[in-house]
Amino acid sequence: MLHSIREARLRREYAGLYPDLTPGVWVPACTLRDYILERGLYQRRTGAPTHRRLLLESHFEFRGGPAARPSTWTGPHERSDEPAEPT
Numbered sequence: 495m496l497h498s499i500r501e502a503r504l505r506r507e508y509a510g511l512y513p514d515l516t517p518g519v520w521v522p523a524c525t526l527r528d529y530i531l532e533r534g535l536y537q538r539r540t541g542a543p544t545h546r547r548l549l550l551e552s553h554f555e556f557r558g559g560p561a562a563r564p565s566t567w568t569g570p571h572e573r574s575d576e577p578a579e580p581t
Contacts, residue, residue: 500559502526508553511535523549523556 500523509517512535515526527548529535549556 498558500524500556502549502554502556504554505552511553520557523559526554 501520502523503520504512504515504517504526506517509515512529513533515521515529530548
């Protein structure tokens with residue numbers, strides 16, 4: 495079966511790190527991404543500023559969606575806190 499949207503499911507061994515998620519249930523990856531961001535789980539579990547992926551492959555299984563991203567993909571970029579230079 496071919497899926498058009500990217501889905502992910504939590505691995506059972508990591509259920510304790512993600513309150514309110516049911517392990518083993520396929521969910522749109524964007525929904526899981528929003529869940530992690532809204533609850534601040536990204537900062538709490540990564541601890542490293544160089545980590546770019548919100549859904550860790552060791553914690554989640556994936557299926558569907560577009561072809562895999564190129565290895566040079568660095569994820570969404572955050573806006574800088576520095577003030578813009580005057581024009």
